[in-house]
Amino acid sequence: MPDDIYRLCSDIVDETVARIPTLATYLGIPGHDHEWTDYSPSGQGAIADMLRDQLARVDAVPVPDESWRRLAHRVAVQACADEVAWYDAGEHLLELNSISSPVQDIREIFDHMDTSTAEAWANIAARLETIADPLSGYRDLLEAGRLQGMTVARRQVVEAVRQARNQAGDGSFFGSLAVSAAGSGVADTASVERIDAAIGPAKAAYGALAEYLEGTYLPEAGETDGVGEERYVRLARRFLGSDLDPEATYQWGWEEVARLRAVMAAVAEEIEPGADLPHVLHLLQTDPERAAHSQGEFRDLMQERLEVALGDLQGEHFEVPTEIRRVDVKMAPPGGSLGAYYVSPSEDFARPGTVWWSKGGKQVIPLFDEVSTAYHEGFPGHHLQSGLQMTAGDKVSRLQKLLVWYPGTGEGWALYAEDLMDELGYLEKPDYRMGKLAAEMLRACRVVIDIGSHLDLPIPEGQPFHPGERWSFDVGVEMLEDYAAQDHDSSVSEINRYLGWPGQAISYKVGQQAIHDLRSDERRRRGAGFDQKDFHARLLAIGSTGLTVMRDHMAESEGR
Numbered sequence: 307m308p309d310d311i312y313r314l315c316s317d318i319v320d321e322t323v324a325r326i327p328t329l330a331t332y333l334g335i336p337g338h339d340h341e342w343t344d345y346s347p348s349g350q351g352a353i354a355d356m357l358r359d360q361l362a363r364v365d366a367v368p369v370p371d372e373s374w375r376r377l378a379h380r381v382a383v384q385a386c387a388d389e390v391a392w393y394d395a396g397e398h399l400l401e402l403n404s405i406s407s408p409v410q411d412i413r414e415i416f417d418h419m420d421t422s423t424a425e426a427w428a429n430i431a432a433r434l435e436t437i438a439d440p441l442s443g444y445r446d447l448l449e450a451g452r453l454q455g456m457t458v459a460r461r462q463v464v465e466a467v468r469q470a471r472n473q474a475g476d477g478s479f480f481g482s483l484a485v486s487a488a489g490s491g492v493a494d495t496a497s498v499e500r501i502d503a504a505i506g507p508a509k510a511a512y513g514a515l516a517e518y519l520e521g522t523y524l525p526e527a528g529e530t531d532g533v534g535e536e537r538y539v540r541l542a543r544r545f546l547g548s549d550l551d552p553e554a555t556y557q558w559g560w561e562e563v564a565r566l567r568a569v570m571a572a573v574a575e576e577i578e579p580g581a582d583l584p585h586v587l588h589l590l591q592t593d594p595e596r597a598a599h600s601q602g603e604f605r606d607l608m609q610e611r612l613e614v615a616l617g618d619l620q621g622e623h624f625e626v627p628t629e630i631r632r633v634d635v636k637m638a639p640p641g642g643s644l645g646a647y648y649v650s651p652s653e654d655f656a657r658p659g660t661v662w663w664s665k666g667g668k669q670v671i672p673l674f675d676e677v678s679t680a681y682h683e684g685f686p687g688h689h690l691q692s693g694l695q696m697t698a699g700d701k702v703s704r705l706q707k708l709l710v711w712y713p714g715t716g717e718g719w720a721l722y723a724e725d726l727m728d729e730l731g732y733l734e735k736p737d738y739r740m741g742k743l744a745a746e747m748l749r750a751c752r753v754v755i756d757i758g759s760h761l762d763l764p765i766p767e768g769q770p771f772h773p774g775e776r777w778s779f780d781v782g783v784e785m786l787e788d789y790a791a792q793d794h795d796s797s798v799s800e801i802n803r804y805l806g807w808p809g810q811a812i813s814y815k816v817g818q819q820a821i822h823d824l825r826s827d828e829r830r831r832r833g834a835g836f837d838q839k840d841f842h843a844r845l846l847a848i849g850s851t852g853l854t855v856m857r858d859h860m861a862e863s864e865g866r
Contacts, residue, residue, distance in 0.1 A: 311367055311378045315705035318360050318382070322709060325356055328415050333708050334652020339419055340432035345408050346443030347450045354393035361386035377859060378703040381851050385710045388544050388852075395540060399451030402458045402519075403806030404465040404799070408444045409515070412437065413473055416483070417638065418649055420657070427493035431500035434483065438511040445518050452523055460527040461779070462806040467520045472641045474513035479639045480505045531779070531805040532760040542809030546714035546816060547852015550809075552757050555816065559753030560766055562815065563789065566747045573743060576736040587744070587791040590674040590737055597672045601637045601663075604671045608661070609635040611677060612684040615732060619686060623730070623839055624846075629655040630693030633684045638664040644799045646679050648688035651696065653708065659689040666795070675741030675791060677733060678724045682745070686727070687720035695849030706849060713810060716850035718817015721749060725818070741791075748790035748800075749818070752811035755782045756804045779805070820853050821845065824860050831864075 323330035327341035344352070364382045392398070401407045416433070420426035451457065473479060484502035487493040493501075533541070535552060542550045567583075574586035581589075590596060598604035612633050620626040630651065644664050651659045661683040665671060681687055696707050724742050733739045757763065759777040767774050771789070772781055779801055786797035804811045824845070829836040844863045848856065 311364075311370060311375050311382065312700065312703050314363060314367060315378060315382055315703035318364075318386075319704050319708055321356060321360070325353055328411065331415055331418055332649065334650075334654065334657050335708075339426070339429040342412075342433065342436060342440040344443055345440050346446045349443055350393075350398045350447060354390070354398075357386060357389045357393065361390050373862060374701045377848065377855070378706060380855055380858075381706045381710055381848075382703065384547060384852055384855060385705065388547070391540070392544060395537075396451070396454075396456060397541070399447065399454070399456045400458050402448060402466055403462045404469070404802040406807055406810075407466070408440065409466045409469055412440050412444070413479060413512075416479070417662070418657075421486070421490055422492065424492050424494045424497065427487050427490065427497040427501070430483065430487070431497045431504065434480070434501055434504040434508050437504075437508045438514075441511045441515050445515055448523060449518075452526055457523065457527045459531045459805065460524065460529055461531055461802065463519055463524045463527045465802050465806075467516050467524070469641065470512045470516035470519065474509045474516060477641065478505075478509050478512070479641060480508045482639075532762055533808045535761050538757070538760045538808050542812065545712065545810050545813045547712040547856075548714065548854040550812075550816075552761055553763070555812065556754060556757040556761075556763055557766075559750055559757065559812075559815070560769065562750040563747065563754060566743060566750055567789065570740065570743045570747065573736050573740045577740065584788070586740070590740060591672050591791060591793065593672075594670065596674060596737060597670050600669050601665060601671070604663070604665075604673075604676070605635050605637055607673070608663070608676065608680045608684075611680045612661070612689075615681060615727070616685045619730075624686060624690060624842065626690065627693065627697040629697055630659065630689065632658045633689045634658050634660045635680075635684070636660055636662050638662045640664075640666045644796050646683050648683045648692070650688075650692040653696070655696075659684075659693060661689070673741075674737040675744050677738040678727065678742035678745050681727045681732065682720040682724050687723040688716065690723070691716065691719050691846055691849060694846045698847060698849070702848065706851070711850050712852045713813035713850075714817040714820070714853045715856050716817075717814040718819075718821050718853075719845070719850070721746065721814045721818035722821045725822075744791040746815075746818075748786065748792065749811075749815040751785050751790050752800075752804060753815050755785060755801070756808070756811045759805060760808050817853065820856070824857065828860070828864060 323333065323335050323338060326343045327338035328343045330336075330338035343349070361383070364379065364386055367379060369379055370376045402409065416430065419430055419433075421430070484498060484505060487498045487501050539550055539552060542552070571583050574581060574583045577586050578589065598607055612635065616626065616631060616633065620631070644666055646661060646663045649660045649662065651657055661680065683689075695702060698707065724745065727733060728739060728742055733742055754765075755777065758765065759782065762776060765772050765775050765777070771785060775781065782801040782804070783794070783797040786792040786800055787794060792800065825838075825841060828841060844860060845856070848859050851859070
């Protein structure tokens with residue numbers, strides 16, 4: 307057994323990506339792009355056994371005295387323990403939802419595969435030819451859960467069926483792969499032919515999954531969306547890296563909704579004096595003068611925003627390593643959930659960090675709420691945090707750099723980054739400030755909708771929105787449309803997400819508040835000696851750890 311925590315952490319990364327090859331692709335670790343993760347019951351059991359062994363080996367290492375080694379040990383213990391707890395609770399048997407489950411992951415892995423060489427296209431061909439294997443194994447995993455009486459809610463199954471049928475139909479993403487390969491200029495003829503021959507079977511494999519979900523699984527799916535307090539708190543801990551008081555957090559969420567509503571009304575007055583907030587939000591959503599008119603134009607505008615921000619803030623506010631002074635913007639193929647997401651650079655930085663926007667078939671795209679999203683997903687949000695973690699040198703373990711991701715600190719930092727860009731003047735129009743406020747209102751609404759729906763809590767009496775009522779799907783959609791300026795399709799997609807991914811949606815706002823609390827406390831203690839650039843550098847140096855680890859590290863590193 308390695309006696310050094312860093313060596314052990316590096317071994318854990320290698321073991322994990324060998325067992326989960328699709329994770330290797332997401333991380334940009336070469337050597338596994340032709341392989342699939344085994345989603346079958348036996349494959350998932352092997353992953354669980356690996357995690358238990360890794361946790362035992364980390365636990366056996368004495369807690370180091372040196373601060374960075376101690377941090378590496380603490381992070382490794384928590385990360386392994388949280389994953390083991392997830393498997394021990396049988397959550398892998400319930401991994402079916404509208405946004406983050408193998409239904410989506412198996413298709414989306416192709417978005418992140420290299421296409422720059424003949425070998426890369428051969429890897430794509432190999433994965434496409436064998437895609438029935440992971441889909442079949444996943445079907446067996448869900449069936450094992452079903453036979454034990456463990457199924458997800460009906461609503462998630464219906465959406466998963468829709469997505470699977472989309473990939474099985476005429477508009478399937480797979481249909482474009484042969485054309486892309488032929489037009490790449492690097493794929494050899496054999497790979498193009500292999501890809502073309504594999505498209506039909508790949509679509510059929512997704513069709514078989516859809517048939518199973520609709521014909522066998524759906525009749526036994528539950529009607530109740532909420533998962534209850536015990537399971538909710540357990541799942542929320544995996545996203546936050548700290549314990550949660552759900553009822554106190556629910557009450558705080560409503561306080562944030564009220565605060566943000568008042569600020570939004572004031573900004574609405576700036577945009578159109580005398581108009582009420584619903585009118586102004588409708589204007590921002592529908593005014594063609596405030597929109598991009600193609601996905602290409604939108605992509606270019608967001609790319610320019612990120613490049614300007616990176617150039618301006620480097621040096622004065624952040625030290626940005628050369629390796630991450632590039633971030634790309636791409637549009638995701640239609641068919642999946644709507645929204646935006648970030649994919650980190652590869653371990654060798656050959657693949658840059660990338661912000662993906664999923665807009666379906668929409669071509670006219672309102673800009674008011676996308677500017678702050680660019681800063682959230684790109685720079686100084688996810689791209690800066692992820693990049694600094696990956697370029698941290700030997701102070702931060704390889705496991706911490708590549709495998710550890712807690713949305714509480716990851717999404718919390720990205721939402722805090724939106725606040726910071728507002729403070730620094732980069733939301734230069736009241737339109738964009740309204741967009742940022744609407745985005746934060748979305749995260750506050752997530753807190754009350756997510757917790758309230760899963761714990762079946764009433765909307766408080768005295769609220770102007772459905773006082774005293776219980777949550778339902780339609781009430782959640784209405785709140786996002788009326789309070790957070792979301793269009794109907796996005797609101798439906800969002801509520802599906804919350805109901806199928808319990809505890810994840812609250813991590814943004816809870817994490818944002820945790821970082822603001824740390825900054826306020828340190829500013830109060832240090833007074834004129836408070837250095838915001840140093841505060842950010844120390845916070846970002848450890849990447850996305852759990853909230854408890856983050857708080858402990860910031861307390862230990864202050865004044866060091």
